[in-house]
Amino acid sequence: MNEHPALLLEGVYKSFGENEVLKGIDLMVEPHEVVCLIGASGSGKSTLLKCVNLVEPIDSGRVVVEGEEITAQSVDANRIRRRIGIVYQSFNLFPHMTVLRNVTLAPREALGTNRAEAEKNAGDLLERFGLLDKRDEYPDRLSGGQQQRVAIVRALAMRPHLMLLDEVTSALDPELVAEILAVIRELAREGMTMLIATHEMGFARDIADRICFLEAGRILEQGPPESIFTAPEHPRTRQFLGRIIEAGRL
Amino acid sequence: MAEGGPAAPGPSAGRGSRALGNRGVLVSSASTVLFFAMIAVVVVLAPGSGVVAERFFDPSHLWQSLVGSEGLPSVLGAFWLNVQIFMFSEVFILILALVIAVVRGIPGPVFFPFRLVAVAYTDLFRGVPLILVLYMIGFGVPGLDLGFISYLPDVAYGVISLVLVYSAYVAEVYRAGIESVHESQNVAARSLGLTRWQSLRFVVLPQAIRRVIPPLLNDFIGLQKDTALVSVLGSIEAARAAQIYGASEFNYASYVVAALLFVLITIPLARFTDRLIARDKRRREAGALA
Ligand SMILES: Nc1ncnc2c1ncn2[C@@H]1O[C@H](COP(=O)(O)OP(=O)(O)O)[C@@H](O)[C@H]1O
Ligand SMILES: [Mg+2]
Numbered sequence: 294m295n296e297h298p299a300l301l302l303e304g305v306y307k308s309f310g311e312n313e314v315l316k317g318i319d320l321m322v323e324p325h326e327v328v329c330l331i332g333a334s335g336s337g338k339s340t341l342l343k344c345v346n347l348v349e350p351i352d353s354g355r356v357v358v359e360g361e362e363i364t365a366q367s368v369d370a371n372r373i374r375r376r377i378g379i380v381y382q383s384f385n386l387f388p389h390m391t392v393l394r395n396v397t398l399a400p401r402e403a404l405g406t407n408r409a410e411a412e413k414n415a416g417d418l419l420e421r422f423g424l425l426d427k428r429d430e431y432p433d434r435l436s437g438g439q440q441q442r443v444a445i446v447r448a449l450a451m452r453p454h455l456m457l458l459d460e461v462t463s464a465l466d467p468e469l470v471a472e473i474l475a476v477i478r479e480l481a482r483e484g485m486t487m488l489i490a491t492h493e494m495g496f497a498r499d500i501a502d503r504i505c506f507l508e509a510g511r512i513l514e515q516g517p518p519e520s521i522f523t524a525p526e527h528p529r530t531r532q533f534l535g536r537i538i539e540a541g542r543l
Numbered sequence: 544m545a546e547g548g549p550a551a552p553g554p555s556a557g558r559g560s561r562a563l564g565n566r567g568v569l570v571s572s573a574s575t576v577l578f579f580a581m582i583a584v585v586v587v588l589a590p591g592s593g594v595v596a597e598r599f600f601d602p603s604h605l606w607q608s609l610v611g612s613e614g615l616p617s618v619l620g621a622f623w624l625n626v627q628i629f630m631f632s633e634v635f636i637l638i639l640a641l642v643i644a645v646v647r648g649i650p651g652p653v654f655f656p657f658r659l660v661a662v663a664y665t666d667l668f669r670g671v672p673l674i675l676v677l678y679m680i681g682f683g684v685p686g687l688d689l690g691f692i693s694y695l696p697d698v699a700y701g702v703i704s705l706v707l708v709y710s711a712y713v714a715e716v717y718r719a720g721i722e723s724v725h726e727s728q729n730v731a732a733r734s735l736g737l738t739r740w741q742s743l744r745f746v747v748l749p750q751a752i753r754r755v756i757p758p759l760l761n762d763f764i765g766l767q768k769d770t771a772l773v774s775v776l777g778s779i780e781a782a783r784a785a786q787i788y789g790a791s792e793f794n795y796a797s798y799v800v801a802a803l804l805f806v807l808i809t810i811p812l813a814r815f816t817d818r819l820i821a822r823d824k825r826r827r828e829a830g831a832l833a
Contacts, residue, residue, distance in 0.1 A: 399737055403735065
């Protein structure tokens with residue numbers, strides 16, 4: 294069907310003013326692959342994810358989604374963005390809309406899906422993620438875990454080919470983390486291609502086909518979870534994982 | 544609107560009495576009666592109070608000026624013109640101001656001149672006194688001989704002036720609302736593949752407008768009063784009608800009537816604004832607890 298990689302980043306640079314945050318990122322994600330980005334706070338994980346769909350414009354380099362260069366001048370970035378689902382740490386649901394409207398807004402307005410069909414799809418997804426009884430609630434009536442599940446459903450409603458998850462459990466109470474991780478595992482089992490920034494090392498080790506260690510805007514080391522977690526090559530990676538273990542998070 | 548909270552103790556017990564309790568009601572009633580009685584005594588005993596009562600509060604003049612008489616306009620009838628001016632202006636202000644606020648927020652170098660015009664507009668019309676704008680538009684434009692634009696009824700120039708001036712204020716209110724919506728909302732919308740315009744229309748503006756309804760209503764209370772200034776262009780609205788009556792009858796009861804009409808129509812809007820503010824406050828507190 295598609296021999297192109299799901300995602301290809303080549304020499305991506307990004308600065309905020311003087312602060313160079315991404316310093317030449319090269320990264321390839323194959324279809325159905327799950328790649329986890331780990332690295333200290335401020336290493337540029339969130340920025341990297343935002344640059345993939347050009348919500349943050351990049352300074353130089355190329356971003357290619359399924360063979361189409363989203364960074365090319367002539368390409369309508371909105372069209373390609375619709376194939377990429379992003380879920381953020383802070384949910385960012387639309388507070389003035391019901392759950393159902395949150396989920397159907399983009400399919401209806403960006404894809405032109407008619408209302409009945411959009412609502413049926415949304416209903417199916419909400420049911421799958423145990424949210425059907427919340428469809429007419431407003432986000433402020435939901436728990437953090439429920440809000441984050443709605444945010445995931447909202448992204449899935451666009452039928453994305455690629456999902457980007459940015460520390461989707463970091464804003465949640467510990468007892469709510471598991472329900473979200475279960476949802477992501479489910480997506481992985483179904484073959485969803487995902488690029489996941491996370492601090493949940495146990496989870497990353499479990500779910501990832503590949504781990505990328507990000508340090509100060511560069512990918513220092515990448516490989517299968519067994520080798521990264523048990524035999525990291527780079528001293529910086531060792532140091533980072535050492536601190537994680539000390540904190541009891543691995 | 545439905546009143547929330549526990550059932551009232553009696554059918555006639557209002558919100559205030561419930562909060563105060565029986566003793567509280569007694570005390571507040573007594574203090575209110577005493578307070579106004581003292582004011583009445585002072586007013587009646589003041590030197591010249593008889594003249595004041597005759598010139599301002601004579602019942603037959605109050606009534607005559609309200610309903611009008613042969614050769615003299617009715618203040619109430621003229622007040623209908625204020626109401627019409629207000630309603631027309633309000634619609635145009637809401638639209639024009641929104642356009643200005645949105646244009647001011649469009650990013651990108653291509654739109655620089657548009658932003659510049661929007662900024663210049665708000666600076667200009669917030670700075671110039673309304674009465675000068677009325678003179679310039681109301682006396683200036685008819686003198687230009689620009690086809691039908693120069694032959695509109697006087698009141699139309701009044702409406703145009705009010706729209707020009709008030710849109711500058713209201714645009715700033717909108718802009719504050721737009722800026723109060725966190726950028727992450729826009730990022731979330733754009734990430735879903737919505738265009739900049741769709742994000743603004745479906746995500747940012749609805750939240751922004753909801754937040755600025757109380758300050759918008761405040762501006763409209765101001766607008767209601769400023770409709771009286773349109774009289775400088777010759778329209779006989781309530782203030783002008785009152786003036787005509789006063790000048791002809793050497794009595795100022797007509798001004799009192801006009802003033803009361805303005806107050807009467809402002810009170811519901813003011814209470815409605817208070818209510819919305821209280822509701823927002825409750826919502827915010829509920830949100831903070833969640
Ligand atoms: N919108 C922004 N404006 C300015 N600086 C930013 C912005 N977003 C991120 N940064 C900076 O970029 C660096 C990387 O941040 P981020 O990508 O959020 O890292 P991480 O997600 O790995 O914690 C930090 O130094 C941060 O201050
Ligand atoms: Mg981050």
